[in-house]
Amino acid sequence: MKVLSFAFLFLFVLVNLPSVIALGQANSASEAVADHDERVRERLDQTELKYEIDEDGDFKLLFEYDDGRSQIVFVNSKTENYQDLEIREVWAVGFVPAKKGSKVPADVCENLVRSNSEIKMGAWQVQKLGDNEVGVFRAMVSANADKDVILDTLRLVGISADEKEAELLGSDEL
Numbered sequence: 652m653k654v655l656s657f658a659f660l661f662l663f664v665l666v667n668l669p670s671v672i673a674l675g676q677a678n679s680a681s682e683a684v685a686d687h688d689e690r691v692r693e694r695l696d697q698t699e700l701k702y703e704i705d706e707d708g709d710f711k712l713l714f715e716y717d718d719g720r721s722q723i724v725f726v727n728s729k730t731e732n733y734q735d736l737e738i739r740e741v742w743a744v745g746f747v748p749a750k751k752g753s754k755v756p757a758d759v760c761e762n763l764v765r766s767n768s769e770i771k772m773g774a775w776q777v778q779k780l781g782d783n784e785v786g787v788f789r790a791m792v793s794a795n796a797d798k799d800v801i802l803d804t805l806r807l808v809g810i811s812a813d814e815k816e817a818e819l820l821g822s823d824e825l
Contacts (some may be wrong), residue, residue, distance in 0.1 A: 688728035688739070694798040695726075700805075714809040720823045722813040724805050730794040737794035741804045743812035744825050745775070746786030754784045759819060766815065772807060775815070786819075788812045 687708040695702050695710060703711045708728040715721045724743045731738055746759055755763075755777045763775035763786050773790030780787070788811045792804050816825050 686728070688730070688794070690795060691726050691728060691739075691801070694796070694801045697798040698802055700802075712805060712809075714805070714813075716810075716813065720813055720817065722809040722816070723825060724809045724812070726801065726805070738791045739794045740789055740791055741773075741801070741808050742787050742789040743808050744780065744785050745788050745812035745815035746819050747783055747825065748785075752782045755786055759786065762819065763815070770811065772804070773811065786815065788815065 687704050687710070691710055692704075695712075700712055705711050705725075710726040710728070712724050712726070713721055714724060722743055724741065727740045727742070729739070746755060746763070748755060760777060763777070767774045773788055776787050776789055777784055778787055779785075788808055790804050790808050792800055796804070812825065813823075816822065
């Protein structure tokens, strides 16, 4: 009888394991969704933009352009404060070195810095992302920005990063 009970329990767990795993994944996804800045969600929901909320609680948007290119842009949920101003980052990667674990080459850094002089809002920066150093275009907005400001900033960041990716990499992977 004990062998039969053990066999039944083993079979029950084996059959239901995918559901248990999926439930665990759903819980982690809802935890990520629960840990986002509701102000951003409200503003994005006022637009027709589709977005995901990643495990950090940041908003990830895919922009598709008329020329067939696309760009992923992020809006951070986490904010920073400077005196009475609360700000958040809107950013996109525009350059990733070909070799994993590499740094951004000096000529690319120079290109990014020189490009900053032509930009109305935001700037190119080099930062560590995963195993690589990457070129990131980043703009800061008020944490309480309305949907039009967020939308304009998303467009600016996406277009800037996509144009730099095309110029420097000749690809459309980002």
